Amino acid sequence: MTVAAETRAAVREHPFLHTALRANIVNYTAAARFLGVGDIEAVAAALRRYAEELDALERTTRRVSVSMKSGVESVDEDSGEEANGGLLSIGDRTFVDDGGDLTAIVAVGKVELPDLEVVLGRLRTAEINAIAAAGTDGHVAVVVERRAGPDAVRLVEDALSNP
Incomplete structure (x- = not known):
């Protein structure tokens, strides 16, 4: 499995991180360290690429x-x-x-x-x-x-x- 695939699988195990990626509020190095799935720099880069592909989390007002x-x-x-x-x-x-x-x-x-x-x-x-x-x-x-x-x-x- 590639670093990117392992990183995405690890993110799916932590929904809060997926939400944070969508909200663009992640320290990628800290997140990579938290996930612990490989080389921190490679995982941080994979997280950055993954975040760019996700739909942005939008705040909307509703009744x-x-x-x-x-x-x-x-x-x-x-x-x-x-x-x-x-x-x-x-x-x-x-x-x-x-x-x-x-x-x-x-x-x-x-x-x-x-x-x-x-x-x-x-x-x-x-x-x-x-x-x-x-x-x-x-x-x-x-x-x-x-x-x-x-x-x-x-x-x-x-x-x-x-x-």
Whole structure:
């Protein structure tokens, strides 16, 4: 495998680096050192060439409606409890509006599945634990602890309106 091919494969293993390359905010030598796939100068050169081929990361403003729903709880499908009207279902868990101690943040509008990565990244760096998350074109939803709800809704609004 060529240095260029190894470098690209290594970048694919680290999505944050791919995003940074698209945003043109990479110290190529430091990134090459981080990847550790060969001669640092050769890998740095491969990263520069790869970055030139990528679509630039553009910041766009868009309208998204973000709402917060407090009093959410997780219902285990095996428990026999009714989970109709759930806000989010993942595996055998459904999150419903039924007086629980969780908060759901739901975004509707011009959102796409990759936006979920941005939302989860913002929550992670703010040290807000996402208990559950899901997305599809037009919708993104995350469930957090109740106390984190107000901060989480602000982060989700910002993440989706200024990706």
